[in-house]
Amino acid sequence: MKKIILPLLLASIGTAAGVGAGIFLKAPPEETAEHTDGEKDETHAQDAQKDDDQGDAKYEESGDFQYVKMNNQFVVPIVDDGAVSALVVLSLSLEISEGQQSAVFQREPRLRDGFLQILFDHANLGGFTGTFTNSNNMNTLRMGLREVAKNVLGDIANDVLITDIVRQDI
Template sequence: MLRKIMPVVLMLIGTGAGVGAGLALRPTPEPEAAHPPETSAVSDKPANLEFVKLPSQFVVPLLESGRVAALVVLSLSLEIAPGQAEMVHAREPKLRDEFLRVLFEHANTGGFRGTFTDASNLVVLRRALKEAAVKVLGEQVSDVLITDIVRQDS
């Protein structure tokens, strides 16, 4: 009889010890702020913008001596004024064409060689992509975001 009761007793003791340790070691709750957090015009800006992810990735070949030495694959999103997503989708073919022109130019000038993810390289690329987006879509475009970037060498 003791052989059947002993595992149940040990299980109850272990469970009780675990619950007790969890209660004793839990973090103390932080007191609620007496005043609501202050907001600024800067924090209001993102609330007035939308993000549109372009559905297909951009593939850029990197050529060396007339052959493809590597591929760079990027995913882009646009930060735009509210309610303009439909316009972005309607003009997507022209937008993709302009983006590919910028990406090929960046590749041909060596922008994807070496440490291509260096902040200064990406600033130049983002600026050129934004100029291309504004050319196609107008001032509705606030920024172009590089959401993914990968280089695969062959």
């Protein structure tokens, strides 16, 4: 009998703790309440104004952008002495002008081809060996990727973001 009660008790305590943590850590709901006379709640309006001010400062010098994640990851083999010694897997996103997402997807094969060429060149030059995530290596890689994006997309592309990068030695 004790062997049955103890697991049930532990499961109940764990479930209760998980639910409690979920409730405690849940994000507060957006306040959209309006007064009966149609005026917005003052605190909500002030918060919205602060958000707008910060948003304007963030995009004031660079315009409005949206982010498009490339559909598939990029896999780059690292070749040493004629054999693959490691694989680098990257996820990329593009920072583009607002409303130009369809143009990116129409030109995605050319983008992927150009990005892969830059990634292979970077790998062949030793960019993914040693401390491959140091700022000099990453800046060189970002500049090459950005150049390809600008060549393929023109003024639509603003930047290329490396959202994930992993190296797996074989």
